[in-house]
Amino acid sequence: MKQVKTIFSGIKPSGDLTIGNYIGAISQWAEMQAYNNCIFSIVDYHAITVKQDPTILRRRILDITKIYLAAGIDPQKSIIFQQSTVPAHTELAWILNCLGTYMADLKKMTQFKDKAGDRQDAVSVGLFDYPVLMAADILLYDTQSVPVGEDQKQHVELARDIAKRFNNEYGPIFVIPEAVVRKEGARVMSLTDPSKKMAKSDDSANSYIALLDDIELAKKKIIKAVTDSGTDIDYDPAERPALANLLTIYAALGNRQIPRLVKDYAGKGYGEFKKDLAEVVAKFLGDFQDKFKQISDADAQAVLEQGREKAAEITQVKMEKIRAAIGVR
Ligand code: AMP
Ligand code: TRP
Numbered sequence: 001m002k003q004v005k006t007i008f009s010g011i012k013p014s015g016d017l018t019i020g021n022y023i024g025a026i027s028q029w030a031e032m033q034a035y036n037n038c039i040f041s042i043v044d045y046h047a048i049t050v051k052q053d054p055t056i057l058r059r060r061i062l063d064i065t066k067i068y069l070a071a072g073i074d075p076q077k078s079i080i081f082q083q084s085t086v087p088a089h090t091e092l093a094w095i096l097n098c099l100g101t102y103m104a105d106l107k108k109m110t111q112f113k114d115k116a117g118d119r120q121d122a123v124s125v126g127l128f129d130y131p132v133l134m135a136a137d138i139l140l141y142d143t144q145s146v147p148v149g150e151d152q153k154q155h156v157e158l159a160r161d162i163a164k165r166f167n168n169e170y171g172p173i174f175v176i177p178e179a180v181v182r183k184e185g186a187r188v189m190s191l192t193d194p195s196k197k198m199a200k201s202d203d204s205a206n207s208y209i210a211l212l213d214d215i216e217l218a219k220k221k222i223i224k225a226v227t228d229s230g231t232d233i234d235y236d237p238a239e240r241p242a243l244a245n246l247l248t249i250y251a252a253l254g255n256r257q258i259p260r261l262v263k264d265y266a267g268k269g270y271g272e273f274k275k276d277l278a279e280v281v282a283k284f285l286g287d288f289q290d291k292f293k294q295i296s297d298a299d300a301q302a303v304l305e306q307g308r309e310k311a312a313e314i315t316q317v318k319m320e321k322i323r324a325a326i327g328v329r
Contacts, residue, residue: 010041013060015200020188030072081307088315092136135159233265
């Protein structure tokens, strides 16, 4: 029998969620909740590390809640909550800022370097400190596994380091978490440039398919997606990354195995493959959006309130231990 684990993950409401978010993150969460204790957050205090429009932010928080529910995350089995409604997250982040995290740790973070670029002095302190808030999210719940996409692995490694340092100093307070990265689909790539991750913040809307995209538009994006040279359908991520990416999307959204797809498309060309993939994507989005539309704002708000209560209860107990350990109580 599988051991029951405590699982935490979250997505920040800073853009329209894509099929990359679904394949790389949310779909595995729904599978995990059957035999684990799961906590899934809408991490709004991570979103404000870059400027957000308040009206849009408020809307996105509810939409992501609905996306979690439409993807099959069950609020009776899992805790679904909004990060900012549970103040322990920012409180612990401050404590970890002081006790366990060094400037050098954060300067090493690839995501910070990518996002700040050569403007490191002009971005918010929050963007720099982002991984510490993420460590707090994870460590508050005695989390064992953190299912994330490839790009978040480094942040989970940092959470481990912080937890170990803290435990060395103050006793065994934190459980040491582990990142879980799905092999296939861990990185769904851009449809216009297969060397880049498909991202909700991309400037080119043709590069990603949003979960709430108009279905006809989504089909067009697949038909327009770049392909590599060659004409046959073969899975070779190194030599033909664009096609490998489309096969990954096909397999994930169509519930198929890649080797099986390659066999089925033997002797057929890109044209036919893409037309079929467009239909697979359309079917997936259609079903997903039907579920999404059935959930009202009031339903989503009720789920968040129920989640807040459960998360607050767990974190209150944990914070008392942490405050006592460091001597502020
Ligand atoms: P983000 O959209 O960067 O806030 O990421 C939210 C979650 O979705 C994280 O676990 C990411 O690793 C995952 N994710 C985001 N984009 C992709 C992608 N293109 N492929 C796979 N996973 C992704
Ligand atoms: N930083 C994550 C991302 O950008 C989101 C996140 C915040 C997260 N806190 C977390 C993910 C805790 C997993 C666990 O995708």
